Amino acid sequence: MSNYFFSRWAWARNASRDERGASAVEFALIAPIIFVIFTGIIEGSLLLHAWGNMQDVGRQAARSAAIGELTKAQAETLVKNRMQASHGAPNVTATVTFETGTQLIDNAVVVSIVMPAAELSKVLPFGLFRTLNLTSTSRMHWEMGA
Numbered sequence: 001m002s003n004y005f006f007s008r009w010a011w012a013r014n015a016s017r018d019e020r021g022a023s024a025v026e027f028a029l030i031a032p033i034i035f036v037i038f039t040g041i042i043e044g045s046l047l048l049h050a051w052g053n054m055q056d057v058g059r060q061a062a063r064s065a066a067i068g069e070l071t072k073a074q075a076e077t078l079v080k081n082r083m084q085a086s087h088g089a090p091n092v093t094a095t096v097t098f099e100t101g102t103q104l105i106d107n108a109v110v111v112s113i114v115m116p117a118a119e120l121s122k123v124l125p126f127g128l129f130r131t132l133n134l135t136s137t138s139r140m141h142w143e144m145g146a
Contacts, residue, residue, distance in 0.1 A: 057082045058111040058138035066109045066140040089119035
């Protein structure tokens, strides 16, 4: 009888050390965290791309308005059309202002662009940042005589 007891005890002791399936459990615990991190990286990089595009379009519009190629309304339309073409974002708000200062060096054309991140719904697959508003402001020196 004592031999039977010890063999059962040895089996129970070895069974408690059995680690089969431990890596599956660890993966199940870590996988959602890794998934959220990767989706955050992907969507964050797409938002940075859109913001960089907003900066580029804003600089182009500010420069064109500063040298007299575009009026205020034309510059705003340029921004909206370029953002629509590049990101499919129809609800972009573009504001162009001509600031005049007391000295000639203080004159500037300021282009402000606001785009809700929800406008990128075709690009952002998971929507982690859809409540954000992307903003960009570009400023170019403007001479009134130009």
